[in-house]
Amino acid sequence: MSLALILRIAAGWMALWAIMMFFAPEMALASSGWEITDEIRTLMQGMGMAFVGLIVMHLVTATLADEAMQKIAFWMAIMWVANSLQQGYFMANGIFAVDAQGVFGLVVGFGIAGLLYTKSRA
Numbered sequence: 711m712s713l714a715l716i717l718r719i720a721a722g723w724m725a726l727w728a729i730m731m732f733f734a735p736e737m738a739l740a741s742s743g744w745e746i747t748d749e750i751r752t753l754m755q756g757m758g759m760a761f762v763g764l765i766v767m768h769l770v771t772a773t774l775a776d777e778a779m780q781k782i783a784f785w786m787a788i789m790w791v792a793n794s795l796q797q798g799y800f801m802a803n804g805i806f807a808v809d810a811q812g813v814f815g816l817v818v819g820f821g822i823a824g825l826l827y828t829k830s831r832a
Contacts (some may be wrong), residue, residue, distance in 0.1 A: 713779055713829040714772040720790070720822045721768035724761050741807040747760030780830045787826035794819035 735754035736746050736809040744750060771782045797816055800806040 711825070711829075713776075713783055713826075713832075716825045717768045717772040717779075717783065717786075720786070720826070721765045721772075723818060723822065724765050724768070728758045728761035728765065731755060731761065741809045741811050742805070743807065755804055762809070768769040772777045780832075783826045787830060788820055790823035790826060794823060 727738065731754045735751050738754060739746065739750070766770050768786070771779055771786070774782070794816055797806065797819065798811070801808050801812050801816070
């Protein structure tokens, strides 16, 4: 599996979440138990725009030469770990429910981080 493919897979995973944030924030927050208000919906759509920026960054990085791609992928791996640790912290403190959706997202996040790190060091 190439580093460019891992970056594209990561972008695809984030695209699924961005689509949910834009069009189905209730689904994205299903396990949080939060009441979906206009403010929360607006916040989710703003987060979706941030995800679009990260998606573009991943896709553009996948087109770079190997050396540049490896350097950027290392820092992306750190970003994925930080995001997954934050999600785990929220689950451990009861902010997010510990359910299949949350645990699966945690596993995917750490998996993508591991793949990015491994391939960035190859």
